[in-house]
Amino acid sequence: MLHQISDQDQFFAELQATRKTLQSHIETLCRELMQRETMNEHKVFAVCSQVDLQIREFSALVGKANSVRVDLENEAQTSEDRMNIRRQWGPVSAKINLFKVELSQWSLMRGLVQDQVTHRKKRIPLYDRTTELAVAQNSASDDVFDWLHAILNPMSQDEAGLANGYYPDIALSNSTFHQHLHAAYRVLLAQDKEQPIRFLDVGCGGGLKVLSALRYFQESHGLEFQQSYVDAASALLGRTKGLEASVFQADALTFEDYDSYDVIYFFKPIEDPEKLIELERRVVSGARPGTILIAPYVGFGARHADLGCAHVAGSVYLSKTSPSAAVRWRRRAEKTGTGVLHGEESGVATVWSPLLKASKRCGYDIAHHIDPT
Secondary structure, eight states: OOSOOOSHHHHHHHHHHHHHHHHHHHHHHHHHHHTGGGOOHHHHHHHHHHHHHHHHHHHHHHHHHHHHHHHHHHHOSSHHHHHHHHHHHHHHHHHHHHHHHHHTTHHHHHHHHHHHHHHTTSOOOSSOOOOHHHHHHHHHHHHHHHHHHHHHOOOOOOHHHHHTTBOOOOOOOHHHHHHHHHHHHHHHHHHTOOSSOEEEEETOTTSHHHHHHTTTOSEEEEEESOHHHHHHHHHHHTTSTTSEEEEEEOOTTTOOOGGGOSEEEEOOOBSSHHHHHHHHHHHHHHSOTTOEEEOOSHHHHHHTTTTTEEEEETTEEEETOOHHHHHHHHHHHTTSOOOOOOSSOOSSOOTTHHHHHHHHTTTOOTTOOOOOO
């Protein structure tokens, strides 16, 4: 890299070559990180060392180029010649400074990579034991959420809903619901599903859980039999400007679009046992293979195998999946990070953007490092 440089054109070519080489190293890092549990840590560290070397050589190159430019200015016969030299070098100097700013972020990126290598030596369970302190904190938070739920859902079940055996809007504790959403999110990371991820709440009532799911998934929808609940939920979600959230009126027993969703949640929405089993069969038969089902009640746990589902962990299941495959997905998910992150990058793309995107798809970000110990 440090061969003789005589003018700004040669340096610009060197700058472009350096950037291309660095991008190649970053692509290699991304591929390894996306391997998750089969990632080759020795290869990762070797590539990081190559990046270190590339940045050191670039710093030396910048020093050499600055020396050439200063020599040219000193050799100029007139002030006009000197100004022309500075103008000629201006565009290259600007690109140098921008690239230096990008490269200054390498220490953060190296730390991000190191964290992923370190954390993947241990599995992080999809569900973890909650400490006594966390239980008390969650209980207080759940009480407030229950008050909010009661305020936003003052209506009772109407006659049509009662006649069809539907329960009124049942408030599963908010902290428990988020445990299930977080587990489902990490399984999705393991599955490497293409975005947008679509979530459906079957029997969504006033829509609070549809709103909560937006923290994890790009699109969140609710199916509700009772129109008054639909109206209340639509009023709530109508305040979420720019977010993909909606509630629609439908009968869960005849709904035909379960295959349009990646995650389906249902919390015993029907009281009649036979109709509830009918609903479970309807959901499972309509869902695509590998669809994540969140069903936090005892009955589904007892029937999931007969319905053609496999248990992953907690109240998370996979439709039309074998038990051995579900175990593989769970183990793969346990190698993901715990950050709930958006895949899109904001602002100007940099040379590090692919690395940030790959890390987020594995549950890691610069500001979201988790120590599993």
